[in-house]
Amino acid sequence: MSRPMGDSHKRFLQTMMSNGIISSVQAKALHRHCCETHGAHFSPDRLEEFIDVINTHLQPMFMHIRKGMSEEDGAQHYALVNMAETDITRMSSDYADNELELFRKTMDLILDSESGTASSTDLLNCADRLQTKKMKKKETEHVLNKFVQDKWLHEKQGEYTLSTRCIIEMEQYIRTVYQDLIRLCHVCHNIVLQGQICENPECGIKMHYYCVARYFKGRIDPHCPSCSDFWAHEIPEIQPESQSQSSSAREAAAPTPSTSATRRSRRS
Ligand SMILES: [Zn+2]
Numbered sequence: 220m221s222r223p224m225g226d227s228h229k230r231f232l233q234t235m236m237s238n239g240i241i242s243s244v245q246a247k248a249l250h251r252h253c254c255e256t257h258g259a260h261f262s263p264d265r266l267e268e269f270i271d272v273i274n275t276h277l278q279p280m281f282m283h284i285r286k287g288m289s290e291e292d293g294a295q296h297y298a299l300v301n302m303a304e305t306d307i308t309r310m311s312s313d314y315a316d317n318e319l320e321l322f323r324k325t326m327d328l329i330l331d332s333e334s335g336t337a338s339s340t341d342l343l344n345c346a347d348r349l350q351t352k353k354m355k356k357k358e359t360e361h362v363l364n365k366f367v368q369d370k371w372l373h374e375k376q377g378e379y380t381l382s383t384r385c386i387i388e389m390e391q392y393i394r395t396v397y398q399d400l401i402r403l404c405h406v407c408h409n410i411v412l413q414g415q416i417c418e419n420p421e422c423g424i425k426m427h428y429y430c431v432a433r434y435f436k437g438r439i440d441p442h443c444p445s446c447s448d449f450w451a452h453e454i455p456e457i458q459p460e461s462q463s464q465s466s467s468a469r470e471a472a473a474p475t476p477s478t479s480a481t482r483r484s485r486r487s
């Protein structure tokens with residue numbers, strides 16, 4: 220028999236529902252907060268068990284809290300995943316047909332690129348050739364912004380990538396639709412969009428930036444773990460834990476739906 224959900228579990232789930240995704244640092248803090256608020260027993264190393272209880276109760280609704288890595292810094296995240304919809308139709312209640320077509324095209328561009336990104340210029344061109352209904356520049360920018368705000372895309376200096384939430388939530392879809400294009404990281408074996416590629420054309424393995432950083436840490440003469448050729452890329456620095464924690468703290472402090480959810484539940 221599964222354990223029943225207590226108020227602490229329900230509060231955790233409410234925050235997951237309004238946020239969609241949280242970092243593991245946020246999840247740990249939220250776990251503590253939920254247990255303390257509702258006088259439930261709290262042990263810091265029991266987060267996975269705590270989430271398992273919620274997942275058992277989510278199963279009949281085809282929902283699941285799933286763990287995955289951020290391509291940005293390699294930090295673990297937890298996303299609330301809809302298991303019933305396996306493709307982009309999961310977004311259909313929030314977006315018009317031409318917006319969904321633009322998202323599909325964005326995914327095509329990102330998956331088809333070596334860098335794992337799509338430029339805003341390319342996306343604007345795409346929007347001008349949509350079959351469902353063309354979009355003007357302003358409208359396209361607005362929709363792309365919405366994708367970023369809803370945490371489906373991530374944007375940095377005009378370059379768009381799939382967000383951590385998108386990768387966790389649509390992993391199965393990506394693996395099926397883009398099976399000829401996706402690359403798996405040589406180190407962690409997860410899908411890798413943004414990373415470094417071995418320059419030996421007969422090898423060409425790809426690794427996440429943070430996997431490269433961890434793999435080559437302290438080695439003066441880096442060689443490809445597959446073909447042993449010299450690794451001719453600049454080795455990225457390992458992001459210090461404190462840095463990724465402060466960025467997560469900033470995210471948590473930003474006016475995200477979580478604060479309004481807390482306010483809502485406090486009022487009720
Ligand atoms: Zn990796």
Ligand SMILES: [Zn+2]
Pocket residue numbers: 417418419422423424443444445446447448
């Ligand atoms: Zn190689």
